[in-house]
Amino acid sequence: MKFITTGVKGLDNILGGGYADNSLTLLTGGPGTGKSILGLQYLYEGLKRKENVMFISFEDDGDIITQQSKNFGWDFEKYIKTGQLKILTFYLPSTHVVHVIDTINKEVKSHKPKRIVLDSISVLSLFAEIAAGIELSQALNLKLDQVKLSEEVLTIGAVMGLLSKIKSYDNTSLIIAEIPEGKQALSRDSYTEFICDGVIKLKRDELTGKREMSVIKMRLGNHKLTPTKFTIEKDGIKI
Numbered sequence: 001m002k003f004i005t006t007g008v009k010g011l012d013n014i015l016g017g018g019y020a021d022n023s024l025t026l027l028t029g030g031p032g033t034g035k036s037i038l039g040l041q042y043l044y045e046g047l048k049r050k051e052n053v054m055f056i057s058f059e060d061d062g063d064i065i066t067q068q069s070k071n072f073g074w075d076f077e078k079y080i081k082t083g084q085l086k087i088l089t090f091y092l093p094s095t096h097v098v099h100v101i102d103t104i105n106k107e108v109k110s111h112k113p114k115r116i117v118l119d120s121i122s123v124l125s126l127f128a129e130i131a132a133g134i135e136l137s138q139a140l141n142l143k144l145d146q147v148k149l150s151e152e153v154l155t156i157g158a159v160m161g162l163l164s165k166i167k168s169y170d171n172t173s174l175i176i177a178e179i180p181e182g183k184q185a186l187s188r189d190s191y192t193e194f195i196c197d198g199v200i201k202l203k204r205d206e207l208t209g210k211r212e213m214s215v216i217k218m219r220l221g222n223h224k225l226t227p228t229k230f231t232i233e234k235d236g237i238k239i
Ligand SMILES: Nc1ncnc2c1ncn2[C@@H]1O[C@H](COP(=O)(O)OP(=O)(O)OP(=O)(O)O)[C@@H](O)[C@H]1O
Pocket: 029, 030, 031, 032, 033, 034, 035, 036, 037, 038, 071, 178, 232, 233, 234
């Protein structure tokens, strides 16, 4: 089994070498737990290895992502110029979910990234819930009042459609999700965790401020079962 380094030595050790080659891993956790940083650190590791990588954002614009990376000493702008890094940003209130999936498919096909980070699937799920009924029924030439597709079915359709497209290409990638307040599931739609090959949950203790990550599942490898403490330092996440 081939493993792809996560960019964090301690995490590579926990996972038995890194993320399994060609796998899709869900990074989940509450706000400010370090999900985006762990994702950016993973992409930077690929950039240093001369790989093509892609960041797909539904939240921040490209400037904020390159700025956040710069704070850790990761010069993303340099790699945008060399063409190794492609950042796709979608603003969902004004973009159709079907267009998003279509664009991602085309861009992945042409850029051929070895690493993709999608931040975050929760926003897509939310908009899919709201918009999928209308959009997907149009795309499929269905009439909602005839077919009575439920919001849930359409959300799963949008999420699965996107994730299975990403999985169908040669890449080892991360999907970020937020855990909504008071919800037991690991993602907003509660299906992403089943579609992904692995799940890593990040947490911050409110009283002590200490951070920890737990590997909830890793279909393709042996991994540590108990939580591991980590810190965010000036050059990124350390275990
Ligand atoms: N240079 C730094 N040194 C130490 N800690 C930092 C530094 N920069 C950011 N942090 C910490 O990292 C947190 C943000 O991490 P990150 O953006 O990865 O969170 P997230 O899980 O993606 O959150 P959200 O769900 O809100 O997007 C900040 O709230 C802060 O606590």
